[in-house]
Amino acid sequence: MPVRIIRPADRVSGPPTPGVERHEAFADEGRWIGISRTEPGVISGWHHHGDHDSYFYVTSGAAVIELEDGEQLTVQAGDFACVPKQTIHREGTAGSEALEAVVVRLGSGPQVFPVDEPAAG
Secondary structure (H helix, E strand, O other): OOOOOOOHHHOEEOOOEOOEEEEEEEEEOOEEEEEEEEOOOOEOOOEEOOEEEEEEEEEEOEEEEEEOOOOEEEEEOOOEEEEOOOOOEEEEEOOOOOEEEEEEEEEEOOOOEEOOOOOOO
16 A cells, blocks of 8 residues: 555544544444544533544544543543544533544444433432
8 A cells, every 4th residue: 555645634534423523534344544633612512432442542622522421521632532432421611721632443343423301420
């Protein structure tokens, strides 16, 4: 396989989640690689990523990931994180800076499944 370079102008829109902007660099059966951006004050809709494990590296800003059981995790610039397949969650920005992250998804099938808000526990 030849070396491929994907420049910002070459990226296409990635799988949608309300409140999250994604730009795809590489995609084929079993993997998706791209950039995710969320503006300050935005919280995504509840969703999961099907049979994909989602790995990401935060390049700027910070995110709060809320899980369906109410647990909240903060991921900051310089942190790596993994959201395992089928994990129902939503994410939002923490603070006044936009969140940007490099995302790698490994798995098969559709990548984003919007779900209803979990019942309060």
